[in-house]
Amino acid sequence: MxxxxxxxxxxxxxxxxxxxxxxxxxxxxxxxxxxxxxxxxxxxxxxxxxxxxxxxxxxxxxxxxxxxxxxxxxxxxxxxxxxxxxxxxxxxxxxxxxxxxxxxxxxxxxxxxxxxxxxxxxxxxxxxxxxxxxxxxxxxxxxxxxxxxxxxxLEYAVVAGTALFTGLAAWTAWVLVGRALGPVEAIRSRISQITVSDLSMRVPVPRGNDEITRLATTANHTLSQLEGAVEQLRQFASTTSHELRTPIAGLRTQLEEALLYPEDVDPQQALRSALATAGRLEAIVNDLLLLARLRAADPSPPERIDLGELVAAEVRAQGGSVPARVHAPRGLEIRGSRMQLIRVLDNLLTNAQRHAESLVEVSVEPADDGVAVTVADDGPGIPPAHRERVFERFVRLDEGRRRDPGGSGLGLAISRDIAHSHHGTLTAEDSPRGARFVLWLPLVSGGPTHRPATGL
The missing domain is CATH 3.30.450 (Beta-Lactamase)
Structure with a gap:
């Protein structure tokens, strides 16, 4: 049975x-x-x-x-x-x-x-x-x-009736539960056919708005997210392999030339060139490790940080050839990792110093129950069509390659991931001149709800 x-x-x-x-x-x-x-x-x-x-x-x-x-x-x-x-x-x-x-x-x-x-x-x-x-x-x-x-x-009749109606109740329950669990079996069968190599399949969604329908909808949403994550992982692996292949190939060529043509190649120059290439590889690997750690849970507990004080301290510590004008009032506290936020501020300030012509402006202002850190320069700026691309991994615009040939192309991607891990955002916004990056982070407690001015 x-x-x-x-x-x-x-x-x-x-x-x-x-x-x-x-x-x-x-x-x-x-x-x-x-x-x-x-x-x-x-x-x-x-x-x-x-x-x-x-x-x-x-x-x-x-x-x-x-x-x-x-x-x-x-x-x-x-x-x-x-x-x-x-x-x-x-x-x-x-x-x-x-x-x-x-x-x-x-x-x-x-x-x-x-x-x-x-x-x-x-x-x-x-x-x-x-x-x-x-x-x-x-x-x-x-x-x-x-x-x-x-x-x-009479007792025999009662026993026979009890057995008959018990069997009828069991049969009815078997049929009704089978019909109710039919969509679950269909979902299980479809999930068993889904593999890592093919995540395009979706589970059938039954009609109605009951728990099984919501389960199937959630499962399909999860599969969509998983498919997107796997696709991003594949693209990231492909892009990383491509980015690492170029400096490795250059390093190999330099070393082979030094070995094959010792009379024509200056050993000191070859070593310096190889060391510079190794430095770029080290920077890329370190940035990749940081990205991997950001994807995992942060083992260190968050701390209360006065963002205005932190921004002012980082601007003073970095210095730079281009003067920086800072407006960073104290008292705007957020909760997070101090070292990670220093990495974000260092990336934004380094980019601004690299592209600025004469001035870098940094401001800290309350905005929408949070605090916005704006870093702007008066350089050539970022075309609107590329303002999202600059946050992609290994994406470097021509101007960035010209001003910093040894960069890894991961700084802004890492900065956005850090902002997201702090429940904030990092965007490139409109500016009358140059580039303008805005880092928004939630305050420890509610704050003002006005947005900072879009112009400088």
Missing amino acids: PILSRPGSVRARCTLIAALFAMSVLVVLGATVDLAIRWRVQSDAYSQAERVASQWSPVARDGYVPQPIPANEPVDLIQVVDARHRVVKSSRAASATEPLSMLRPPPDARFQPRTECMRGRCILLQAIRLSPAPDAAVVYAGIPEPDLLATHD
């Missing part, structure tokens, strides 16, 4: 629970019905016997009882028995010598119901004492025990 073949399945467990619940209810209901029917039949039999006995008791008290006593179905067992248990009068169906019962009701309780069984036969009778006198006779009126009470047919 399906239930026995898969005892651990949700469908089997739900069916078993439904069957046990139905059986429990039906057993209680069946027992109640059985007892109620038995009590009703027995009560009706006693009532009929009492009615017939009550009819003959005054007649017997006056001594006018005929022989045999007339009787009708179903109460056809009638006797008048004296104090010595001798049958005085009886109906045709009752014995003329043996009393129906040896019961003599006491004077203070003249009406007594009784069930008498002898020779495998039971009788439901009513005994009525004619008077409180010691020698008063007793009238017995009895009815043979109905078959419903004499046999267990």
Whole structure:
């Protein structure tokens, strides 16, 4: 059977629970019905016997009882028995010598119901004492025990009905749970077909707005995110391989030339060139390691940082050939990693110093329940079409390659990842002249809601 073949399945467990619940209810209901029917039949039999006995008791008290006593179905067992248990009068169906019962009701309780069984036969009778006198006779009126009470047919019927309805409840639960879990099985089957090499498949979404529909929708959304993440990882691996291949190939060429043509190649110059290439490789690898750490959880707990004080300190520490004008009020506190934020500020200030013509402006202002750090220069600026591309890994515009040939192309990508890890943003915004980067971070507590001015 399906239930026995898969005892651990949700469908089997739900069916078993439904069957046990139905059986429990039906057993209680069946027992109640059985007892109620038995009590009703027995009560009706006693009532009929009492009615017939009550009819003959005054007649017997006056001594006018005929022989045999007339009787009708179903109460056809009638006797008048004296104090010595001798049958005085009886109906045709009752014995003329043996009393129906040896019961003599006491004077203070003249009406007594009784069930008498002898020779495998039971009788439901009513005994009525004619008077409180010691020698008063007793009238017995009895009815043979109905078959419903004499046999267990009623119990058999209750058991059969309980089994039938329990099986029906189990079958209904099996079918309904199977239909309800059909979409889950379809989702499981589809997920089992999805592999890392092909994440384009999606699970079927059933109709409606129930839990299974929302589960399928969430699963598809997760698969979409996973597919995007895997695709980004592939692109990142491909781009990283390409970026590392060029300096490695150059380094190999320089070393081979130094070995093959020792007379034509200056060893000192070859070593300096190789060391510069190794330095660029080291910078790329370090930036890649930092990106990997940013993707993982930061083991160090965040700390409260006065962002204005931190910005002012970094501008002073960096110096630079181009003067910097700073507006960084204190009191604007954020929560985060000091070393990571120093890395962001260092990247932004280095870029601004590299491209500025005469001035770098840095400001710290409250904005939208947070604080915005703006770093602007008066250099050539970034074309609007490339303002998002500069945050991609290994993307370097022509102007950047010209001014810093040894850069890794990961500084702004790392800076944006750090901003996101602090629940903030880093964007390149419009500026009357030059480039303008805005770092927004949430304050520890709510702050002003006005945005900083877009111009400088």
